[in-house]
Amino acid sequence: MLQSLELxxxxxxxxxxxxxxxxxxxxxxxRDRWACDTIRENQARxxxxxxxxxxxxxxxxxxxxxxxxxxxxxxxGGPPCQPFSQGGKHRGFSDTRxxxxxxxxxxxxxxxxxxxxxxxxxxxxPSFSSYLTYILLQLTHPELAPKxxxxxxxxxxxxxTLDTSSPRHGLTYNVxxxxxxxxxxxxxxxxxxxxxxxxxxxxxxRWSFPRETHSLDALLAQQHITGEYWDRHQIKRTVRNQPxxxxxxxxxxxxxxxxxxxxxxxxxxxDAIGSMPDPEAGAGIFRDHRFQPGARTYTGHTGSDLDLPxxxxxxxxxxxxxxxxxxxxxxxxxxxxxxxxxxxxxTFPDGYAFHGAWGEAMRQLGNAVPVSLGxxxxxxxxxxxxxxxxxxxKQQFQASxxx
Numbered sequence: 001m002l003q004s005l006e007l008x009x010x011x012x013x014x015x016x017x018x019x020x021x022x023x024x025x026x027x028x029x030x031r032d033r034w035a036c037d038t039i040r041e042n043q044a045r046x047x048x049x050x051x052x053x054x055x056x057x058x059x060x061x062x063x064x065x066x067x068x069x070x071x072x073x074x075x076x077g078g079p080p081c082q083p084f085s086q087g088g089k090h091r092g093f094s095d096t097r098x099x100x101x102x103x104x105x106x107x108x109x110x111x112x113x114x115x116x117x118x119x120x121x122x123x124x125x126p127s128f129s130s131y132l133t134y135i136l137l138q139l140t141h142p143e144l145a146p147k148x149x150x151x152x153x154x155x156x157x158x159x160x161t162l163d164t165s166s167p168r169h170g171l172t173y174n175v176x177x178x179x180x181x182x183x184x185x186x187x188x189x190x191x192x193x194x195x196x197x198x199x200x201x202x203x204x205x206r207w208s209f210p211r212e213t214h215s216l217d218a219l220l221a222q223q224h225i226t227g228e229y230w231d232r233h234q235i236k237r238t239v240r241n242q243p244x245x246x247x248x249x250x251x252x253x254x255x256x257x258x259x260x261x262x263x264x265x266x267x268x269x270x271d272a273i274g275s276m277p278d279p280e281a282g283a284g285i286f287r288d289h290r291f292q293p294g295a296r297t298y299t300g301h302t303g304s305d306l307d308l309p310x311x312x313x314x315x316x317x318x319x320x321x322x323x324x325x326x327x328x329x330x331x332x333x334x335x336x337x338x339x340x341x342x343x344x345x346x347t348f349p350d351g352y353a354f355h356g357a358w359g360e361a362m363r364q365l366g367n368a369v370p371v372s373l374g375x376x377x378x379x380x381x382x383x384x385x386x387x388x389x390x391x392x393x394k395q396q397f398q399a400s401x402x403x
Contacts, residue, residue, distance in 0.1 A: 001022070001023075001024045002022055002023045002024065002073040002074065002382055002385060002386070003023070003024055003025075003026050003069065003072050003073050003074070004018055004023040004024065004025050004026070004072070004073060004074040004075070004076055005025065005026060005027055005029075005068055005072055005074070005075045005076070005106070005110065005112070006018070006025045006027065006028045006029065006053075006076055006077060007029050007060050007063075007075065007076070007077030007079075007102075007103065007106065008029070008030065008060060008077040008078050008079050008080070008099065009028045009029060009030040009035070009039070009077070010030060010032070010035050010078065010364060010367050010368055010369075011035050011038045011039070011354060011364040011365065011367070011368050012028075012035075012038065012039055012042075012050065012053075012352075012368075013346060013348065013368035013369040013370060013371050013374060014076055014077070014078055014116075014118060014368075014369035014374040014378075015028055015053070015076070015374075016049060016050065016348070016352070016371050016374070017369065017370075017371045017372065017373065017374020017375035017376075017377075017378055018074070018076055018116075018374055018375070018378040019049040019050070020049065020371070020374075020375045020378075020379075021374075021375050021378030021379040021381075021382050022378075022379070022382045023073070023074055023076075023378060023382065024052075025053055025054065026054065026067070026068055026069060026072065027054050027056055027063070027067055027068060028053045028054060028055050028056065029056045029058065029060050029063050030055070030056075030057065031057065031058055031059045031060070033057070034355055034356045034360050034363075034364065035364055036055060036057040037355035037356070038353065038354050038355040038356075038364060039053060039055055040055065040355075041353050041355045042352055042353055043055075045351075045353060047351060047352060047353075050352075054067075060077075060099070060102055060106075061102060065106075065109055065110060068110055071113075072110060072112050072113070073112060073113045073114065073385055074112055074113065074114050074115065074116065074381065074385075075103070075106055075107060075110060075112045075114075075115040075116075076115065076116040076117075076378075077103060077116075077117060077118070078117070078118040078119060078367075078369055079098075079099035079100050079102065079103055079117070079119060080098070080099055100117075100119070100135050101135075101138075103115075103117055103139075104135065104138045104139055104142060107139060107142045107173070107198075108142035108143065108145065108171070111171055111200070112200070113199065113200050113203055113385055113388075114197070114198060114199045114200065114203070114205070114381055114384075114385060115139070115173075115196075115197070115198050116195065116196075116197050116377060116378065116381060117139075117195070117196040117197075118193055118194070118195055118196075118369050119193065119194050119196075120193060120194070121179050121192040121193060121194055123194050124177075124179060124194050130153075130156065131152070132177075133156070134152055134155070134156040134159070135196075136175055136177065136196070137156065137159040137160065137163055138155075138159065139173055139175050139196065139198050140159075140163065140172060140173055140174075140175050140198075141159055141162055141163065141170075141171075141172055142171055142172075142173070143170045143171045143172075144158065144159060144162055168201060171200070172200075172201040173198035173199060173200055173201060174198060174199050174201055174205065174207075175196065175197070175198040176196075176197055176198075176207075176208070176209070177194055177195065177196040177197070178194070178195060178209050179192055179193070179194050179195075180192070180193060180194075180195055180209070180373065180377075182309075182370045182373045183214065183216075183266050183267070183309040184212040184213070184214055184215065184266075185210070185212060185213055185214060185372070185373050185376050186213055186214050186264065186267055186372060187267065187309070187345075187346075187347055187370040187372055187373055188266075188267040188268060188269060188271055188272035188309050188310060188344070188345050188347075189309050189310045189311075189312065189313060189345045189346070189370065190308075190309045190310070190311060190312060191312045191313070191370065192312070193369070195209070195377060197209070197377070197381065199384070203384075203385070203388050204388060204391075205384040205385075205388060206384070207380070207381065207384045209377070209380070210376050210377065210380045212263065213263060213264055214263055214264045214265060214266050214267065215261065215263035215264075215265070215266065216247075216250075216266055217250070217254060217261055217263070218261045218263045218264060218265040218266070219265035219266040219268070219308075220247055220250060220251050220254060221254050221261060221265070222265050223241070223307065224242075224251045224254075225251070225254060225255055227240075229265065229268075229307075233270055233274055239330070241307055266308070266309050267309060268305075268306065268307050268308055268309055269304055269305070269306045269307070269308070269309070269310050269327055269345070270306045270307055272310075272341070272344045272345055273337075273341045273344055273345075276289060276340070276341065276344075277289070279291040279338050280335075286338075286340045286350070287353075288338065288339040288340045288343075288353065288354060288361065289338045289339070289340040289341065290338055290339075290358070291335070291338070292335075292336040292338065292358050294336070295326045295334045295335045295336045296334065297334055302328070302334075303326040303327050303328045303334045304326070304327040304328070305327070305328060306327060306328060306329070306330065310327065310337075310345050313325055313337075313342055313345060313346065313362075313365055313366045314366045315362075315363045315364075315365075315366030315367045325337055325342070325362060325366070337362075338358075339354055339358060339361045339362065339365070342361075342362060342365045343365060346365055346368050346370050346371065347370045347371045347372040347373070348365075348368075348371050349371075
């Protein structure tokens with residue numbers, strides 16, 4: 001069993017995905033009381049994988065690292081994204097909520113074999129390019145710590161000098177990063193997030209990000225060429241949607257191709273929630289599938305299309321963002337996603353509960369990593385770690401025979 005340390009766990013999306021990928025957490029750290037209550041509630045309900053999580057409700061900066069065993073395989077976490085969010089104040093490294101340096105500090109002290117860090121796409125914007133380079137170089141050379149009262153730009157210069165002028169020595173990592181669109185990996189939501197993954201340099205991982213498995217083209221082909229999508233959902237021909245204006249030319253090009261698409265179709269909102277009862281008529285078997293009134297459209301916030309992946313679910317600083325967390329029904333009206341519908345859009349299992357009222361549960365979901373995306377990235381990392389361990393054991397065995 002691979003061991004992991006989960007930081008900034010939130011409601012547990014990434015941690016649950018990594019548990020599904022074969023990692024067993026030695027500690028799950030989160031300071032938000034509501035998110036911790038969500039984890040505790042699922043533990044009380046004896047939810048598989050979560051029941052044995054060692055939960056620490058505290059600020060990660062106050063977490064006692066001595067509980068972490070030596071030789072841990074993975075550190076994973078999604079530090080607060082607000083400093084770099086498109087909808088935030090864009091303070092970046094000047095924002096007191098920037099916890100990326102804290103992740104670096106954990107890598108420096110715990111020395112894991114690998115790490116996975118998730119954050120908003122906004123971190124890759126040109127205005128933050130120097131700071132992203134700084135974080136990547138710190139993760140590459142974690143032992144070159146900043147000096148007391150040293151400006152980050154001066155520390156960056158020292159890191160750049162080390163990275164370009166010296167052979168690697170001491171604790172170093174091979175680090176890669178990439179923006180992943182969750183929809184391209186089977187999540188029924190267009191959610192772009194940057195993932196930073198590193199392997200300790202003494203581990204010959206030869207790792208790259210998993211290949212995308214789903215595509216918009218495959219969805220458009222099933223909707224507007226073969227009709228397979230509509231048939232699957234038993235939608236009458238008289239009400240089947242025509243290609244949205246921005247996709248018209250794309251569909252025409254697909255008609256002229258041989259349709260040998262090597263991806264599965266994007267999963268849509270209808271794919272994710274179409275089998276659920278209308279919450280206005282009753283929640284059915286889902287206790288958190290309750291109707292929330294008040295949805296309305298306004299400029300720039302028109303809700304998600306039923307027949308595309310949902311827009312990115314967002315947490316919001318002052319309540320639930322209306323336009324992002326609602327969808328357009330077949331009759332043209334709009335309504336908010338229920339908690340359970342949102343959980344499906346984030347690929348949480350139906351049995352996973354969320355503690356708190358609708359707004360609080362939606363905040364937790366808006367901050368979460370899609371479970372299946374966490375599992376995909378985590379499984380890829382796990383395979384490389386297991387392969388390395390098997391090679392290392394063989395080499396040790398061979399060396400013992402030769403002695």
